[in-house]
Amino acid sequence: MSSLSRRQLVLAATTAAVAAAAPRFVFAQATSPSAAAPFSVPPLTYPTTAFEPHIDAKTMEIHHDKHHQAYVTNLNNFAKDNPQIAEKPIVEVLGNLNNVSESIRTGVRNNLGGHANHTMFWQIMGPNGGKPDGEVLAAIERDLGGIEKFQTDFNAAGGRVFGSGWVFVTVTNDGKLAIETRPNQDNPIMDGKRALLGNDVWEHAYYLTYQNRRPDYLKAWWNTVNWTAVGERYAAAKAGTLGV
Ligand code: MN
Numbered sequence: 001m002s003s004l005s006r007r008q009l010v011l012a013a014t015t016a017a018v019a020a021a022a023p024r025f026v027f028a029q030a031t032s033p034s035a036a037a038p039f040s041v042p043p044l045t046y047p048t049t050a051f052e053p054h055i056d057a058k059t060m061e062i063h064h065d066k067h068h069q070a071y072v073t074n075l076n077n078f079a080k081d082n083p084q085i086a087e088k089p090i091v092e093v094l095g096n097l098n099n100v101s102e103s104i105r106t107g108v109r110n111n112l113g114g115h116a117n118h119t120m121f122w123q124i125m126g127p128n129g130g131k132p133d134g135e136v137l138a139a140i141e142r143d144l145g146g147i148e149k150f151q152t153d154f155n156a157a158g159g160r161v162f163g164s165g166w167v168f169v170t171v172t173n174d175g176k177l178a179i180e181t182r183p184n185q186d187n188p189i190m191d192g193k194r195a196l197l198g199n200d201v202w203e204h205a206y207y208l209t210y211q212n213r214r215p216d217y218l219k220a221w222w223n224t225v226n227w228t229a230v231g232e233r234y235a236a237a238k239a240g241t242l243g244v
């Protein structure tokens with residue numbers, strides 16, 4: 001994750017440098033551009049139309065470009081007076097929220113949680129995502145009763161989330177899986193755990209197409225999961241290198 005953060009910093013700095021060179025007015029800046037905006041939304045690696053008809057393009061666009069961006073914008077605002085929230089890996093900050101200054105703790109919980117959740121979400125989705133296989137499939141069969149029972153239980157848990165939240169599969173560093181839900185933008189990292197995968201059950205994730213029919217969205221969402229990416233996360237979890 002730290003190398004990803006560095007790449008994002010470099011990218012942000014480059015973008016800002018290009019932007020700074022173009023306008024007619026040059027503003028004196030007290031801090032470098034990268035320090036001013038240390039957080040950024042990772043770009044999607046597939047088009048917003050990739051999941052039609054299961055997730056419509058407009059939902060993807062608003063979800064990624066507006067909702068996720070809002071969490072990142074809020075974080076960059078917090079980071080202006082609290083640069084330390086950007087200096088440590090995200091898992092370290094989220095795993096130790098009590099160390100965050102009380103004045104911004106709830107904001108960091110919500111917005112860094114949101115940034116972590118959505119970064120994972122875009123990563124574990126993808127077109128032509130295949131089927132679970134190898135070690136992940138074996139773990140699903142061992143811990144979650146097989147693929148059919150797993151998806152039924154996961155959908156049911158997601159359906160039971162009252163209000164906004166997430167349904168996750170958590171993974172321990174010895175590879176054990178469990179279905180868990182969290183309210184709001186909480187993430188298992190906050191309890192010293194890790195998400196192998198997760199689905200967003202905030203209304204903004206599905207309302208344009210599904211309105212009140214969250215169970216239909218939960219069912220259709222499986223068509224968007226990239227099992228290769230999930231397999232890579234599983235391997236990383238067992239190696240102790242899984243980030244957000
Ligand atoms: Mn969301």
